[in-house]
Amino acid sequence: MSMVLITGSYQALHDRPDGDTVHFLPQDPGFWCDVPGRNRVDRDEHGGASLRLDAIDALETHYKGVGPDFAHQPLGLGAHAARDELLNWLGFTNVVQDAEEKVTASTPTAVPGYILTGGADVFHRCVALVGRGSPPNVGDPPKPARSGFRLDVTVDMLHQTVNHHLLSLGLVYPTFYQGLPDNLRADLTATAQQARTAMAPGSVWQHDATTTGAKIESLDSITEDVVMLPKLFRRLVDYVRLFGPDLSCLLPFLAGGGDEFTVPEQRKPPIVGLQHVVEITNSNTVRMTRPIEDLLFTEK
CATH class of the missing domain: 2.40.50.90 (OB fold (Dihydrolipoamide Acetyltransferase, E2P))
Structure with missing residues (x-):
């Protein structure tokens, strides 16, 4: 192109x-x-x-x-x-x-x-x-x-x-x-x-918690403490502002976001919603299950 x-x-x-x-x-x-x-x-x-x-x-x-x-x-x-x-x-x-x-x-x-x-x-x-x-x-x-x-x-x-x-x-x-x-x-x-x-000093990778997991205790957790993929941050900060830090309803919230993407093993049809690549543990920790470079997003 x-x-x-x-x-x-x-x-x-x-x-x-x-x-x-x-x-x-x-x-x-x-x-x-x-x-x-x-x-x-x-x-x-x-x-x-x-x-x-x-x-x-x-x-x-x-x-x-x-x-x-x-x-x-x-x-x-x-x-x-x-x-x-x-x-x-x-x-x-x-x-x-x-x-x-x-x-x-x-x-x-x-x-x-x-x-x-x-x-x-x-x-x-x-x-x-x-x-x-x-x-x-x-x-x-x-x-x-x-x-x-x-x-x-x-x-x-x-x-x-x-x-x-x-x-x-x-x-x-x-x-x-x-x-x-x-x-x-x-x-x-x-x-x-x-x-x-x-993982050079000062790089995002030095502190990145996108796939290793970020424990969310308050809004400050994601604005002051945790480094993560900005696309996930934007969805997460909106969720916490609306519903508080309990992540039990985060996956349905992400489903409503409508992000469309494909992954190498599935090019068609596109996957809809980040909930397919996000995991929540019982310690209120969120992580992506795939590296971000695997995802190919649709520009709407």
Whole structure:
């Protein structure tokens, strides 16, 4: 599957970037119309849009979900590290954020780059591989591709993106959707597995409890203490806010979430609901029964 290339600049000021979300302003916002798929990209008054970085999921720094206040995952155990590495890799320095995670100052205010996208998600964010500087060369003689060009993204091109960079450092989890080409998913799977084995200090894998099990005693258990896959965190924090920390009804709750995915041994029909890959023990401990790279989610 080819991806559309769009050149422009990344902007952090007045935004709330995290480890897998950043704001992007194309040189020509008209190229948003070339993004494939049924979901259009929502744009601000300047033509910019929020990007969701493809194939990765970073610890949440400001998840809204159910309830009046933002919830976050342990900020000192990877949430801020992924965000800071993303901004640093793009070229931002001296980034200042307020108590609500909004950027109030940065040097510079914008940095040039490009995205490779195959579509937008249900929240109308552009799902993209994120590159910095000049786009990949194409043609003969080679020259930088222009906005609107459709590229069959190679593994070498993937390795020039921050998506791959963050995954290689173990600062984010792999989370794959069906639009991601098979060759890129295979490379990212191997990258994630290497990072998990390395378990570098500061990586999410150093404290990850997704498959080993997390004992839930209160909301603080999942916002302050336990590192887990963000997709599971989002479902779990909503559940605890609605029903309290007793996990006896979590599996029916997950069934109502409607997450659709396939696994290597079952490509059709899709499995519906995370309850098929989540286990609750009698000690009020939750764990996923499969590594996240086994799951291939359907983008709705």
